[in-house]
Amino acid sequence: MSRLQQMRQHMRDENLNAYVVMRPENGRYLSGFSGGETTLYITLENAVLLTDFRYIEQAKAQAPAFEIIDAGHDHFAKLGEIGRGVHKVGFEGDYITYVDFGKLKNAFSQAELFSLPNLVSNLRSVKDDSEIGLIRQAVKIADNAFKEVLMTIEIGQSEEEIGLNLEYSMRRAGASGGSFDFIVASGLRSAMPHGTASPKRIQAGEFLTMDFGAIYQGYCSDITRTVFIGDPEDKHRDIYATVLRAQMAGIQAVAPGRSGKEVDAVARSIIEEAGYGDYFGHGLGHSVGLAIHEGPNLNKREERLLQPGMVVTVEPGIYIPDWGGVRIEDIVLVTESGCEVLTQAPKELIIL
Numbered sequence: 370m371s372r373l374q375q376m377r378q379h380m381r382d383e384n385l386n387a388y389v390v391m392r393p394e395n396g397r398y399l400s401g402f403s404g405g406e407t408t409l410y411i412t413l414e415n416a417v418l419l420t421d422f423r424y425i426e427q428a429k430a431q432a433p434a435f436e437i438i439d440a441g442h443d444h445f446a447k448l449g450e451i452g453r454g455v456h457k458v459g460f461e462g463d464y465i466t467y468v469d470f471g472k473l474k475n476a477f478s479q480a481e482l483f484s485l486p487n488l489v490s491n492l493r494s495v496k497d498d499s500e501i502g503l504i505r506q507a508v509k510i511a512d513n514a515f516k517e518v519l520m521t522i523e524i525g526q527s528e529e530e531i532g533l534n535l536e537y538s539m540r541r542a543g544a545s546g547g548s549f550d551f552i553v554a555s556g557l558r559s560a561m562p563h564g565t566a567s568p569k570r571i572q573a574g575e576f577l578t579m580d581f582g583a584i585y586q587g588y589c590s591d592i593t594r595t596v597f598i599g600d601p602e603d604k605h606r607d608i609y610a611t612v613l614r615a616q617m618a619g620i621q622a623v624a625p626g627r628s629g630k631e632v633d634a635v636a637r638s639i640i641e642e643a644g645y646g647d648y649f650g651h652g653l654g655h656s657v658g659l660a661i662h663e664g665p666n667l668n669k670r671e672e673r674l675l676q677p678g679m680v681v682t683v684e685p686g687i688y689i690p691d692w693g694g695v696r697i698e699d700i701v702l703v704t705e706s707g708c709e710v711l712t713q714a715p716k717e718l719i720i721l
């Protein structure tokens with residue numbers, strides 16, 4: 370069944386006549402169109418892609434299953450015209466702004482509107498073979514960048530320089546860009562789980578955490594490695610070993626039928642038993658695909674069950690304020706029997 374057919378199946382289940390897609394990843398997933406400024410209007414019979422003059426040719430080439438309409442800069446006015454007479458319209462309530470919601474209500478003044486953001490994201494959560502192939506390539510590009518950049522890291526280099534080298538390596542290997550603002554956090558900054566690369570220079574006696582990823586043909590990768598500069602003390606080795614044990618146990622726990630909550634608990638309990646539970650304040654992982662952060666997640670609240678074809682990160686960490694921190698992150702593919710680890714970069718403590 371095509372993605373559009375699956376979408377219509379879900380629309381029937383929800384008794385919708387039409388669904389409006391504005392989130393770029395959802396639009397790309399359903400139509401194939403990778404340009405910006407697009408709205409999809411999907412009914413049980415028709416599929417329309419609204420864009421403007423700049424993208425008409427590209428949309429025709431990339432989205433053959435859709436009727437392409439030049440809607441200028443007012444997609445809502447066009448929606449009002451083509452959507453006249455529909456009764457029940459679904460939309461992405463987790464994406465649309467308050468202002469745009471007003472315009473949507475105005476466009477469909479005779480219809481009932483339903484916020485059903487999961488209609489498309491649930492489809493996206495299970496990847497098909499072509500998507501898995503692109504994610505594998507995005508992972509490989511990031512693995513290779515880690516290997517290359519590791520050889521160039523020197524005391525005195527800034528975190529920004531290291532981040533730039535990672536991006537340069539990935540772009541040379543075919544990535545269209547980084548999948549998010551890279552985290553390159555050294556020394557005391559490594560205690561900040563989301564410490565983006567700063568002008569700080571790296572010194573001996575520090576952890577250096579690098580969290581980065583590539584976009585390859587629209588698909589994201591995400592990897593974190595923490596290395597040590599100089600001579601680690603026992604506490605550094607102990608914390609690194611604890612995070613690694615938790616990470617391996619988390620990977621072991623990934624399997625179809627397990628909830629995100631269960632997998633999170635397996636890794637978290639190892640960090641808690643080691644006495645560092647208070648220093649692991651985020652979830653264990655998230656799904657990755659056309660977006661860097663997708664559902665389902667691996668965290669304390671996630672009830673949804675893993676299914677074969679889902680692609681999730683496993684990334685526990687320990688962050689001690691005024692001391693430093695460690696995170697280790699791989700991407701894994703949920704298989705029929707468990708999972709396959711896609712990330713290949715080494716995980717034993719690397720000392721530079």
Ligand SMILES: [Mn+2]
Pocket residue numbers: 591592682684698
């Ligand atoms: Mn991540």
